[in-house]
Amino acid sequence: MKILVIYYNWELNPRKTIIENIKSFEKYLSCPVYYLNIAWGIPIWIENLKFDVVIYHYTFLGLKWVDGEKKLFNPSIDRLAKIQGVKIAMPQDEYVFSNLLCSFFKRHKIDILCTCFFSEDYEKVYPKDLTGIIHYMTVLPGYVDDEAVLNWKNKNSEHKFRKIDLGYRARKNPYWLGKLGFYKWYITEKFNQIKTDLRFDLSNDPKAVITGEKWYKFLASCRCVLGVESGSSLLDPEGRIRLSVNNYEKNNPNSTFSMCEQACFPGLDGNINLSTVSPRHFEACITKTCQVLLEGKYAGIFIPEKHYIEVKKDFSNLDQVIEKIGNIEYCERIAEQAYKDIIIPGNLTYKVFLNNLLDFVLSIKKTISEENNNKIMSKLKRREKHPYLCSPFKYFMLLSKGYIKMNLVKYGLLEFFIKKV
Numbered sequence: 001m002k003i004l005v006i007y008y009n010w011e012l013n014p015r016k017t018i019i020e021n022i023k024s025f026e027k028y029l030s031c032p033v034y035y036l037n038i039a040w041g042i043p044i045w046i047e048n049l050k051f052d053v054v055i056y057h058y059t060f061l062g063l064k065w066v067d068g069e070k071k072l073f074n075p076s077i078d079r080l081a082k083i084q085g086v087k088i089a090m091p092q093d094e095y096v097f098s099n100l101l102c103s104f105f106k107r108h109k110i111d112i113l114c115t116c117f118f119s120e121d122y123e124k125v126y127p128k129d130l131t132g133i134i135h136y137m138t139v140l141p142g143y144v145d146d147e148a149v150l151n152w153k154n155k156n157s158e159h160k161f162r163k164i165d166l167g168y169r170a171r172k173n174p175y176w177l178g179k180l181g182f183y184k185w186y187i188t189e190k191f192n193q194i195k196t197d198l199r200f201d202l203s204n205d206p207k208a209v210i211t212g213e214k215w216y217k218f219l220a221s222c223r224c225v226l227g228v229e230s231g232s233s234l235l236d237p238e239g240r241i242r243l244s245v246n247n248y249e250k251n252n253p254n255s256t257f258s259m260c261e262q263a264c265f266p267g268l269d270g271n272i273n274l275s276t277v278s279p280r281h282f283e284a285c286i287t288k289t290c291q292v293l294l295e296g297k298y299a300g301i302f303i304p305e306k307h308y309i310e311v312k313k314d315f316s317n318l319d320q321v322i323e324k325i326g327n328i329e330y331c332e333r334i335a336e337q338a339y340k341d342i343i344i345p346g347n348l349t350y351k352v353f354l355n356n357l358l359d360f361v362l363s364i365k366k367t368i369s370e371e372n373n374n375k376i377m378s379k380l381k382r383r384e385k386h387p388y389l390c391s392p393f394k395y396f397m398l399l400s401k402g403y404i405k406m407n408l409v410k411y412g413l414l415e416f417f418i419k420k421v
Contacts, residue, residue, distance in 0.1 A: 001031040001358070002372075004049065006080060007057035010039040010399075016215050017279040020145040020350070022057060027147065028351035029358070034377070035384045040391040042076045045379070050370045051085035053361055056110070058092040061101065065093075068100050073107070081108045086365050088357070090114045092141055094125065095177070095232035095274055097239050102130035111365065114139045114357070116231065121272055125235065135364055137357070140299065141230055142279030143350045148286055149343060152216065156288045159223045159332040165198040166191065166292065166325055167222035172204050175260040176245040178234030178269045182257045183294055183313070187226055190315050196322055202226065219287040223332075224309070224325050229296040230278035233270050241265050277301055282348070285338045290331035292321060301348070307338040 005025050009018070026033040036046065038060060063071040071077070089110045091101055094117060105113065105126070112135045117125055122136050170188055173181040185204045192202055201222070210218050219225060236242055244264040249255060261269060276299045284291050291308035304310035309324050309331075311317065324330055342348060383390045 001052040003029065003031060003033045003053045003055065004036060004051045004083065004085065005033060005055045005057055006036045006038060006060050008039050008060040008063060009037060015211050016213060017142050017283070018059065020148065020279075021142055022059065024143070024145065024350035024354060025055065028349070028354055031358075034380050036380065037384065037387065038077075038080075040383070040387045040394055042079050043383075043390070044079065045376055047079050047082040048376065049083050049372055049380075051083065051372075053358070054080075054083055054085040054087045056080075056087065056089045056108070058090050061089065061091045061104070062093065064097045064100050064104075068097055072100065072104050078107075084370075086111050086361050088112045088114060088361070090139070092116065093232075095234060095272065096236040096242055098125050098235065099130070099237040100239075102126055105131040105133055111135060112137060112361065116141055116276055117272070117274060121274070125237075125272065135360075137360060139353065140277055140348075142282065143353050144282045144286070144343060144346075144348050146346075146349055146351060148216065148283070152220065152286050156220060159290075159328050159335070162221055162223045163199065164201045164222040166200050166202065166224045166226065167218060168202040168226035169208060169210055169218075170204050171206060171209075174242075174245055174249060175257050175264070176234065176236060176242040177232045179257070180229060180231055180233040180275055183228045186257075187228060187294055187311070190318070191226065194318065194322060198322065198326060216283065216287060219284055219289045222289050223328065224290040224292050225284050226292050227278070227280060227284070227308075228294040229275040229298060230280075231274035231276050233272065233275065234265060234268060235272040235274075241268070282342070285335075285342050288332075288335040288339050290325075290335040291338070292325065301342065302338070306334070307341065308334065 003025060005022070007022050009022070022035075026035075031052075034051075036042075061072075087108060087110045089101075089105055089108075089112070091113075094101070094115060110131070110133055113126060113131070113133045114137050115122070115126070116139060118138055119136070126133060126136075128134060168188055168191075170185045172185045175182060177184075188202045188204045191200065194200075234241065241264060245260060248260055248264050252259070255263075275296060281291065281293075281298065281302065291302070292311060293302065293304075293308040294311050295304075295313045302308055309321055311321055346352065
């Protein structure tokens with residue numbers, strides 16, 4: 001079996017979880033895995049390739065965010081539709097522009113959709129008549145990376161030696177993510193208002209963003225870490241709510257969530273159930289950091305007061321939560337239990353997920369046995385390893401762009417970058 005992963009990345013220092021996700025295919029599957037990073041363009045010869053499985057990674061499908069119609073529907077992208085194989089789409093951030101994805105899935109004849117939605121919302125978000133898809137699989141946004149577990153197995157210090165009592169990083173999400181997105185940053189503000197002798201390192205400031213391996217190091221320096229469910233509670237198929245909210249917030253910078261909801265999407269919040277666990281929750285388990293999580297379901301994986309300290313959504317139990325955070329033995333016991341129940345069994349790893357996915361592929365469709373031209377396959381490998389040789393101008397242009405972004409993020413100018421670059 002041969003697999004092709006189509007992805008998009010030009011950043012010098014992307015989030016650790018993104019790299020873990022992209023590289024999980026070659027790390028944890030025993031069959032040959034090839035990569036096509038379309039950031040460097042899409043060569044004409046790609047049309048002739050034949051694979052058993054073709055993966056459309058979420059970094060590629062994320063092109064929907066800016067000029068999605070133009071970026072996902074053009075002659076260059078259409079070349080990908082000619083690649084033979086069982087086609088699997090793995091979108092994320094599915095709460096907006098879902099209609100655009102539906103059209104893309106139909107155009108590229110996607111066979112299997114790996115979605116973070118649960119079965120009750122499949123047809124609502126991705127109706128068969130718009131997508132042509134008949135095979136769905138509910139997945140998590142990310143999984144446990146075995147390599148990270150191994151790397152941190154002997155690095156985690158006891159809680160009494162950790163310098164930070166409670167840590168967290170977020171950004172002030174726009175209101176078009178719904179109440180679920182609102183909580184992701186509001187929880188920072190609520191805890192920063194608490195007067196306590198505990199050492200907090202909580203921030204929504206873009207200047208304080210932590211990426212790469214530094215994120216694991218930050219977690220490992222914290223006894224506890226805040227968290228909320230991943231996802232959104234508001235479906236916006238065509239992006240109209242997003243546009244309306246952006247305009248409203250621009251004209252009313254001091255507006256509250258309730259004001260914006262009433263003005264832009266009254267009665268619509270909660271029209272989907274896209275609340276699940278985030279890779280962050282697994283990363284905290286790996287570093288044996290006790291999680292302090294907002295009340296939620298967490299895909300049924302995490303159990304309150306067994307795997308995390310629960311914060312009520314109305315924040316009515318903050319006094320009790322602070323008391324628990326101050327109890328070093330209690331926090332360490334919860335962190336150890338989460339590690340024992342969620343990390344050690346190994347059933348939530350990328351390796352297990354990917355092998356289950358391939359079993360699903362084999363259960364619904366025969367794979368392709370034809371071989372590709374060896375020269376073309378070698379070219380595909382060289383392109384992944386040495387992209388500057390295939391597209392030197394584009395490579396150095398995006399390299400410069402990546403350097404600019406890395407520094408703008410460092411100095412808290414990410415929003416400017418998103419709008420201008």
